Amino acid sequence: MFKRLYDVDDSLQKDLFLVKELVTFERFCRDQSLWIEMKKCFHPESAVCISWYKGSGQGFIEASEKMKGFAPHKINHMVARCNGDRAVAECITSIQMRQKLQGQWYDLTSYARLHYRLVRERDCWLILSLTGIYEKDTVEPAYCIGTPQPLDFDPEGYRPSYAALCYFFEKSGMAFYDDLPGIDRPEMVNALYESSGKWLSEA
Template sequence: MQTTLQDRQDIADLMNGWMHRDLAQWGQLANLFHPEGTIEVTWFEGSATDFVAGSQRMGKSDMRSKHFVGQPVIRFNGAKAIVETNAMIIGENVALELGCVAHSRFYDLVEKRAGVWKIVRRQCIYDNAYFTFPCGVVEIDREAVRKQPREYAALGWLLEQGGFPVKRVFATKGSELERQMKAQGEDWLES
């Protein structure tokens, strides 16, 4: 399959579709994924369908989020592509009057089926994160924050306080987990 500029644009639009999560447009969010699509981010691992349900639950909680998604870097092999996209996660727990900003990269395996590009698997690599104080400085349990990798500790702690616990270690910039993720992605792309 010859890739075109339209394929690149369609994938860029797919990545920018993450805005549907921030706008509580649940049907459009679900439509970003193939039916068997999966996602792995700090607070969730599983099917895209279950992620949408979890996101709806988060939308009714004290947690608020906004994602800023950059221009994707795309590598094609026919009807498959690996897409890496910078993303900034801006979060806030309104009850705690505490927020965070996390810089990450979505690492997506996408596939074109019946003429449409959708996500097969979304994973995240975390680069760095820090707390924000929208209403003034508040106390933070520094020891509890240090239990998670520094690259997403602020985000992880804020999520846990909001009832969305981080259950394992995730890939961080330059980590062995990032190398493994990318090696598996290359195997998928070439298969």
């Protein structure tokens, strides 16, 4: 599904640009609380499956609007493939959170890949699905003042691909899902890629 493209014509170049621009803009809207614009990015029948949410794209936007705290996404690289009115894109992302735990501030960085399916309707690209693929995460004191107290955090109780992320959610009273694709469950990642590849080829 994700292979280097050669001899790409102008039409395909334009589609690839628009798909990547849409994914980037959707993440920008999410981080900047631009909810009205974010709604325009999702197909009416879209679905989202990430660490803290499973459901419709519309529901995801509403839940994001109610979410407390600030968790910006840093997009590092992105690949996309188009076939007719369908596209698949994936971006390498780091999710950043700051939370006060046991009287001290800690920073979390979660490394993940966000996997998108997109469709074109009436000359407009829209997100049909968004699935998180988790790799690893780290947590460290936000400020080097004094000696930080050890966290009551046992990573053995969580998925290694997003243990600290789930711990942060748990401490903030949020629900989370530990059954998502991750590098610790490569069979799930392969199944997702195979499914998206088949879906893309059927355009």
